[in-house]
Amino acid sequence: MWLNIKPISFKIDSENTVFTFEMATFKIEGGAQLHGDLHPQGAKNEALQVICAVLLTSEEVKINNIPEISDVIKLIEILTQLGVKTERTSKGNYTFQADEIKLDYLKTETFARQASSLRGSIMILGPLLSRFGIGYIPQPGGDKIGRRRLDTHFIGLQKLGATFNYNPDELFYSVEASKLKGTYMLLDEASVTGTANIVMAASMAEGTTTIYNAACEPYLQQLCKMLVSMGAIIEGIGSNLLTVKGVSSLKGCTHKILPDMIEVGSFIGLAAMTNSEITIKNAGIQHLGIIPEQFKRMGIILEERNDDLFIPAQDHYEIETFMDGSIMNIADAPWPGLTPDLLSIFLVIATQAKGSVLIHQKMFESRLFFVDKLIDMGAQIILCDPHRATVIGLDHKYQLRATKMSSPDIRAGVALLIAALSAQGVSKISNIEQIDRGYENIDERLNAIGARISRIES
Template sequence: MGTFQIEGGHQLQGKIQPQGAKNEALQILCAVLLTSEEVIINNIPDIIDVNKLISLLENLGVKIQKLGKGSYSFKSNELNLDYLQSEQFKKDGSGLRGSIMIVGPLLARFGKGYIPKPGGDKIGRRRLDTHFEGFINLGASFRYNKEERFYGVEAPNGLKGKYMLLEEASVTGTANIVMAAVMAEGTTTIYNAACEPYLQQLCKMLNSMGAKISGVGSNLLVIEGVTELGGCEHTILPDMIEIGSWIGLAAMTKSEITITNVNWEMLGLIPTTFKKLGITIERRGDDIFIPAHNNGYEVQSFIDGSIMNISDAPWPGFTPDLLSIILVVATQARGSVLIHQKMFESRLFFVDKLIDMGAKIILCDPHRATVIGHDFHSTLKATTMTSPDIRAGISLLIAALSAKGTSTIHNIEQIDRGYEDIEARLKSIGAKIERVD
């Protein structure tokens, strides 16, 4: 188990470039299974979760060639479908939640797809019903082996387009259904579809491969099925979750940081939400400039004077992946704020570690926490802690970088799952952080 030792309390300065978007990469990589032709993908982040999926695709028979940093060529013309029934696949697939998205492409192209119950973050229940109900709507049969925790869908006679209203706007569920529907016979209409930038990027890539998807960017997608798809070249967006993480880092450490090449048009409410905490965010071309907040930052209140409430919601609402960052940043704000995590019931359980560091937080229930900011009158105290998941892990790292003294964070593999070469990149802007095995 890896460990970070962090000497906090130092101001940072410099430029940092966000990696490619993890959540987009997991979808885009699965889409290479839809064609036998070459697909080139650029700006792939070098992180554990993505590398696990690349390894799984290679075991499935995808021919993979690294073209340069973050750029790969994929060719799925000779797949080994027997791998899907192997013990190795059960092991590989169960260790990565994103592996669920190989089912849609395999079902579309080969009439069958299998997956062990996938793992991932321990942030509460994350149902797979949306995925499989969508496949059933398209005409697939479904089975679940409870003893082996193994899912299977089959459509030996092919898939047929259908209208469906999704019970929830699941991002991965929508992606999986879209990838299955692009080669279904007839027209598929998906209402209450997710419309996150990751999903928009997937649809744009599929259209460049020959798919016919309209309504991209809305919650109503219409897909006219085609018989086959071709190759393409696609570039992954910068990771908006990492961008939000660096905004939070700059504020908490009173640092002057420039985040480069952020693709502003795809950031949604992220800049606006951080501004509600009083953080100054300047747009300079396609960069974000955060000045040093030497006088702190003050939480806004609502027009009627009531306490600020920041909550997550499906896109274009504020992404749940950044609520833990918002919560940490609020611990040193001037004023109070209610954080409401609506989508996952266990994501706020890391606040006990912040309370140990001296933060004033009231955990109201599994979904809500009230934060009373210190306004930097008292800094967080260095401590020893363990990272429970990716987003809580980076939040604790930010807290440690702001705390005076030396903190220790164990189980940093969780952070490595979502953040590329993080200690080297933080060191480049002046952070004092060391990785200890």
């Protein structure tokens, strides 16, 4: 496989396969009702974790249902440059073999540039430290949604016996250890990627590691199940108390990624906002947790049909109040609470609901700033502070107005796309490479069920 990254585009050439991610703008003709089936992609957040886990073994690892989005392809490029043999056997299905790792690549300018553009690159640290005793990473990039500290990652690795160093001039982190030893740790926060890094490092540490206040999101559960299939010994999967008994080595495996619950939630919101009848096929309902119930509290009708979710066309949905009649409050929380990645969707669909709701984004202080664009479109929103916004629904009596806007991050970008699809007139969204980082060919898939989205390349 040959891969190449450039500042505003990159591609993978593997025989006849080419991926490109260019700067572009969406032109959206709003107001159309959609009708048909949507198939959610593989979960982005899970993909970033399990792809890093291939570094833990020299044997072949097969991963199926990988979403071919820019963030994931960038990570595959990093691993390929690191020496991992990578083959795309078919769409979404890949094999990896990390039997000839080139650690010198970690000290190159190419690695610094590639890894700093992708927050998920931080999760190569645990596997590299566990197997090779050393790991380097530049300060990672990702969405500009507020401060996203890395303390949990490094404190956990230090507790396992690693030495941590930070070069403030080059913004580079490093961890080293001749031998990792299991220990007890209480994480300062239930960080998903932090827990993933620690679990991967502990999987081949000497002795037993107990991790309390561990993240337990489905992504992390899937990573743990994959590691167990590779020979790791992990107890407590699905809880916030994980026990990892270190083994001397791990073997290859085959792993399938779950449907992306964030995309499932996005499609539910799309159906509600556009008064559309949509069936989400193979939605992975048993892994959605509280998500369907939260949408029902917004007044949205959902029907489970085996593993499909059917959302009928609704020209009206009413937000519930609490039992004492007070305004509904929707807030993010660690799993099994509501994932913060869907709060942007809940905020957008509230603009056309009957009733009012307080959206409380606890985790990130810059994630609600996109509401200015919705206010320009005619939404009634009061931004109370960086973490809270009150939405007074229009009850579909007044459509949002078309406008020009820019996608600030992945989730806000899709929320704005949903708003534009419900608005009367033609909207334009620039900086859509942010959307492409998390949603695969979203314009093509929505156009197939009646949307009118044009991609204008810069």
